[in-house]
Amino acid sequence: MNYQNTLAFAQELDRQDPLYHFRDRFYFPQVNKQDAIYFCGNSLGLQPKSAQMYIDNEMYKWANLAVEGHFKGEEPWFNYHELLAPATARMVGAKESEVVVMNQLTVNLHLMLVSFYRPEGKRFKIMTEAGAFPSDQYALETQVKFHGYNPDEAIVELFPREGEHTLRTEDILQSIKQHGEELALVMMGGINYYTGQVFDMAAITKAGHEAGALVGFDLAHAAGNVPLYLHDWGVDFAVWCTYKYLNSGPGGTSGVFVHERHGNDPGIPRFAGWWGHDADVRFQMKKGFIPMQGAAGWQLSNAQILPMAVHRAALELVDEAGGMEALRAKSEKLTGYLEYLINDVHVGKEVLEMITPTDPQARGCQISLLVKRDSRLLFNKLMEAGIIVDYREPNVIRVAPTPLYNSFEEVYRFSEILHQCLER
Incomplete structure (x- = not known):
């Protein structure tokens, strides 16, 4: 797929996404009184609204x-x-x-x-x-x-x-x-x-x-x-x-x-x-x-x-979403878009190294970023901005957009915030 680093492109992918509406079936944690961008499903998935019933x-x-x-x-x-x-x-x-x-x-x-x-x-x-x-x-x-x-x-x-x-x-x-x-x-x-x-x-x-x-x-x-x-x-x-x-x-x-x-x-x-x-x-x-x-x-x-x-x-x-084949089809696009946007962030390239395979068949919906300096500071800045990701010692931030409840627009917003954090 020929990705583009624009909000309009991300929103168009969401409009075409047959699984987009499933995000309404989950509760999202709040940061600064807004739904967080939750990229931590590789640690704990969100709560389905039907679970209480x-x-x-x-x-x-x-x-x-x-x-x-x-x-x-x-x-x-x-x-x-x-x-x-x-x-x-x-x-x-x-x-x-x-x-x-x-x-x-x-x-x-x-x-x-x-x-x-x-x-x-x-x-x-x-x-x-x-x-x-x-x-x-x-x-x-x-x-x-x-x-x-x-x-x-x-x-x-x-x-x-x-x-x-x-x-x-x-x-x-x-x-x-x-x-x-x-x-x-x-x-x-x-x-x-x-x-x-x-x-x-x-x-x-x-x-x-x-x-x-x-x-x-x-x-x-x-x-x-x-x-x-x-x-x-x-x-x-x-x-x-x-x-x-x-x-x-x-x-x-x-x-x-x-x-x-x-x-x-x-x-x-x-x-x-x-x-x-x-x-x-x-x-x-x-x-x-x-x-x-x-x-x-x-x-x-x-x-x-x-x-x-x-x-x-x-x-x-x-x-209901169509099983693992349907989830995987979206996951490859979602993670591919994340990879593209991270590579398109020119500021701070000397700081970040992607240690997850670039072959879509050799990875799931997670990209691990090795941060070569101030890794905790970058993680804290992302969290303060409403991006919930995962930190693993000594210096890796794991980012996991999951296909059942994450969107392409969220991936785009993440790349924007990442860029801003690296600029600072």
Whole structure:
């Protein structure tokens, strides 16, 4: 697309945007008594206006049915999680039996590692990207320690080449091949939270399997951001949160994918809880764990009804907007426009460096700006001007225009304010 650095051009793109009206379905925070330009959906998505209604429905059931709400009324709590499976499966490219919504992200990651990190003999290593989100790093570190290994020996970190900020796919694949006989698991983020790089999950999965390893992904920054095809790619497992691009509230519930070749194998080691037990005999309260078929067999406890109600409202908006393909189509234009405008800001070019890939296929709806001096000052000035973005140590500002509620005019306004801040 031939972009233009004018307000009229941005407004025309908004007029042509079939998703523009969805911004009216969200609440925006106020700065200086005006709607903020909210480019922080990669940290916490906005609140859907429908979320309150969905919570109120469950509060009404709690007030009027109490414990009977598990089995009576519309949409009993006993199988409430099943209401989320169809939309979840569509979002991540899976069969409904391969997904379940439960717990929170790092809890689910540990549960998956119990089942899919099973070191034996010389095959004991885990491969991941250097600079993964800290929670992933801590999970991997403590899991390998639990098995009696030294993290410095058991965890293989992948670093970009000198002078580069992102990993090259060929280097990832070569490293998998190099460590193949020692690899038990390849476990990476689908999108790196810091740089915004989308990894080639299909190629990584294929290479990992060819090396004899299992392959899993943390999709915290990928779910709701880019189209996923977890079943077709053959990914062994994946986990994600729902409070970023899926707009399901702070500390919201989490999602899990387990490929059917594992989900239908009751012999896979796992940590069990009664909600993962065969639902037909769950209330017989007998010893002897019998896992449910599919990803549901990894559940531990009763469903978190109120967070799931919010998530249900948010998932319905994704479906109503046309699903991930429609969101992705707008996202590529929106982020492309942001990139164009940042490159068109001539003042302060020596201060800013874009560390997110320029290839639209290798990034989601985030551009990370490395600020070479006074990074906190620039961040503070943007926030004071009503631009809500995200700061990551030591000197990166992450800017994430999301397609469901952000506009092209907002991207244009951001570039204007950025230019003014750099001039000062």
